[in-house]
Amino acid sequence: MTTTTPTPPPGAPSPAPGAPSSSAAAAPDRTVAVITGAPEPHPTTWKTFAAMMAREFRVLGRNAPSTFIRSVIQPLLWVFVFTYVLPKIGAAGSFEAGAARGNGTTFSTILLPGLMASMLLMQGILGTTFPLVMEFSWQRTIEDRALAPVPLGVLAFEKMVAGAIQGFVGALIVVPIVLFVHASGQSPHAHVTNWFLLALILVAASMMTAALGLLLGTLMDPRKMQMLFAVILLPATMLGCVYYPWSALHSIRWLQIAVLFNPMIYISEGLRSVLTPGIGHLATWAILLVLVGGAVLIGYLGTITFRRRVLN
Amino acid sequence: MTDSTVQAPPSKAEAAQETAAAGPDSRPGAAIRTDDLRKTYTTSRGNVDAVRGISLDVAPGEFFGLLGPNGAGKSTTIGMLTTLIVPTGGRAWVSGIDVVANPVGVKRTIGVVPQNNTLDMQLSVTENLEFRGRFFGLSRRDALRRADQLVNAFGLTDRRRAMATDLSGGQARRLMIARALVHRPDVLFLDEPTAGLDPQTRVNLWDTLRALHDEGQTILLTTHYMEEAEALCDRVAVVDHGLVLAAGTIDELKQGAGADTVITVRYDGDAAAVDAATLLDGRPTVGKVETEGDQVRVFTKDPAGILGELVTAGARAGLTVRDAAQLKPSLETVFLTLTGREYRE
Known part of the structure; x- marks a missing residue:
């Protein structure tokens, strides 16, 4: 041959x-x-996978300025309004009381893991879904990548990893913003006790959001992309324990139970548990179970739908 | 309407089939082989048989054409051979590798130029080639050198830094062919490579494909342009409605189908009045006479005088000729002979 x-x-x-x-x-x-x-050529699965990742980085690097702006603006505005503007005009009291129950916790302490989770979800899903939707629509450029000498599952996994990296970076970008943008006396009280757990939660969460992105990107009708924001990203974020810890929802018991079906809360509560352990959070085992199990299960389903979309 | 002129693939294939007792995967020789390959799509409105049992045999180094009108099942066949469409029946091998059992193995040995522009729009011309090489295991250095080589060979040197989105139709098509060759595939698949290109670009592309063929590249091309198949292919399979109607060299096809000149005369009234069959009964060179509605169609080895007789006979019957055409033996007349229908591009 x-x-x-x-x-x-x-x-x-x-x-x-x-x-x-x-x-x-x-x-x-x-x-x-x-x-x-x-x-x-002597292709191997690993070489092909690495080359595909290299291609993603080449493209990401080229789009870095716009990607960076996309991941900075939202958290920056949030932090600016909620930890600078509102405290300055004296309107944040109710937030703090509601969120931290008046135990002296600043709102930025609540926001740090919450916004990290929010950006992680947003970038992880969009970073996977957008390229997929583009490659599946119109000229079906995905067909070209599908002709690379690896099983289609490897291609699906590569798409997930590329999206996960964007989610991961998106979350990290939030950190300096929350640390440095706030009114005096409003600084967050973050304290990492377990770096390994932090890394594990970040990686698992990134993979889970990318898996969601893969599933959505292969199931969604490209013409209904706006629905992604309205039906998935917005509710997931607003009801995702971004601006309040899950424990604070105890006064609305039905909601506290309902949001357990929102994968987002396991990301925000997971980050909360390692970054701001002083605040009550979900049990670590539940967080890891959902993040790791979700990444595996949703990733598996996404791979199946991906194969189905590629093959006729 | 198919008749006895429909031919099986050459007997060489049958001989090979008998000698290869060790199983199809171990059969040397054929670059592409399909055995009763089928594809049925299940849709909400019932089943659609896109490919209804196609058997092909393409030898290494051969330039093979699948010729047929749009919707004949050509692209579906290429899709199955290139692993992106899963057959619902029959089997197929590329370089001896089963397309269903070992799609990754097949993908290593093929280069594919699909009908739609699947260039990576986020990358430049050189990068499209570079990453294709790297996907197939070349080091970055080798991939870049290979990209250089192909950019030059395909006349894209001054566009090397352009983004794929900025290429003209002809440039994009050349880049897609170059990209399909980066990893030295055993078989190159081209699906309607010149569709939508202007005539000059098309002829240039033909030169490129001929040069590749001269270099020993096995090529399977689909086209709905008769003249493209005639200009390029060693052998052709005429496909319609998901079936191979005939296969062979252009000459074999012309002879097999009767090698007839086709004369079509359309009158301003019912052509039955001309009674062309009786009229031409005495001519041994006339193969077939069809009368349908206002038109008479004659398949003949020797067209001399027939058109004149049909005009005269029409006048005798009180009919005026509205339209007359005489087609020399070509793939078009082969198609007419095989299907009884005009070729619809």
Whole structure:
């Protein structure tokens, strides 16, 4: 299977795989150079996966300014309004009371894990769904990537990892913003006790949001993309324990139970449990169960729907 | 309307079939082989048979054409051979590898140029080639060198830094072919490569494809342009409604289908009055005479004088000729002979 040409074409340079055949490249004799003067490829799943990731980074790097602005503006505005403007005009009292029950916790302490989770969800889902929807619609450019010499599951996984990285970075961008943008006396009280757990929660959460993105990107009708914001991202965020800890919902018992079905709260509560452990949070086992289990289960479902969309 | 001129693939294939007792995967030889390949789509309005049992045999180094009108099942067949469409029946092998059992193995050995523009729009011309090489395991250095080589060979040198979105139709098509060749595929699949291109670009692309073929590249091309198949292909399979109507070299097809000149005369009234069948009964070179509505169609080896006789006979019957055409033996007359229908591009 390695010989492409049954007979050596006249005048062809001896095809020596691996050896630099600069003469073939320099002389654009198309009939000779195109096939025989080429290095012989030896693809492996890992090499292909790495090359696909390299491609994602090339594109991300090119779009870095716009991606960065997209991930900075929202948390920046939130933090600015809620931890600078509102305290300055004396309107944040009710928030603090409601959120932290008046035990001296600043609102930015609540917001730090909440906004990190919110941006993680947003970037993780969008970073996976948007490219997928584009590649599946119109010219179906996904077909080209699907012809790479790896099982389609590897391609789906690669898409997830690329989205997860964006979610991960999106969450980290929030940290300096919350740390530095606030009125005096409103600084967050964050204190990491378990770096390993923090990393685990961030990675698992990133993968879960990317898995959600994969599932949505392969199920959604591209013409109804706006629905993604209205039906999924907005409710998930507003009811995702971003602006209040889950424990504070005890006074609205039905809501406290209802939001347990929102995967978002496990991200915000998970980050809360490692960043601001002073505030009451969901049990760690429940958080890890949902994040890791969700990443695996949703990722599996997403891979199935992905295969179904690619293959006819 | 199919008749006895429909031919099975060459007997070489049958011979190979008999000698290969070890199982299809181990069969050397065929670059592409399909055995009663089928695809039925289940839709809300019932089943649609896109491909209804296609058997092909393409030898290494061959330039093979699937010729047929739009909707004949050509793209579905290519889709199955390139692993992105799952067959619902039959089997297929590319370079001896089963497309269903080992799609990754098949993907390693094929290059595909689909009908739609699947270039990576986020990347430049060179990057499209570079990453294709890296997807197939080339080091970054080798991939860049290979990209360089192909950019030159395909006349894209001054567009190398352009984004894929900024290419013209012809440039995009050339880049797609270059990209399909990065990893030195055993078989190159081209689905309607010149559809939508202007005539000059199309002829240039033909030159490129001929050069590849000369270099030994096995190529399977689908087209609905008769002249494209005639200009490029060693062998052709005429496909319609998901079936192979005939396969062979262009010459074989012309002879197999009767190698007839087709004369069509349309009158301003019912053509039955001409009674063309009786009229031409004495001519041994006339193969078939069809009368349908206002038109008479004659398939013949020797067209001399027939048109004149039909005009005269029409005048005798009080009919005026509105339209007359004489088609020399070509793939178009082959198609007419096989299906009894005009070729619809």
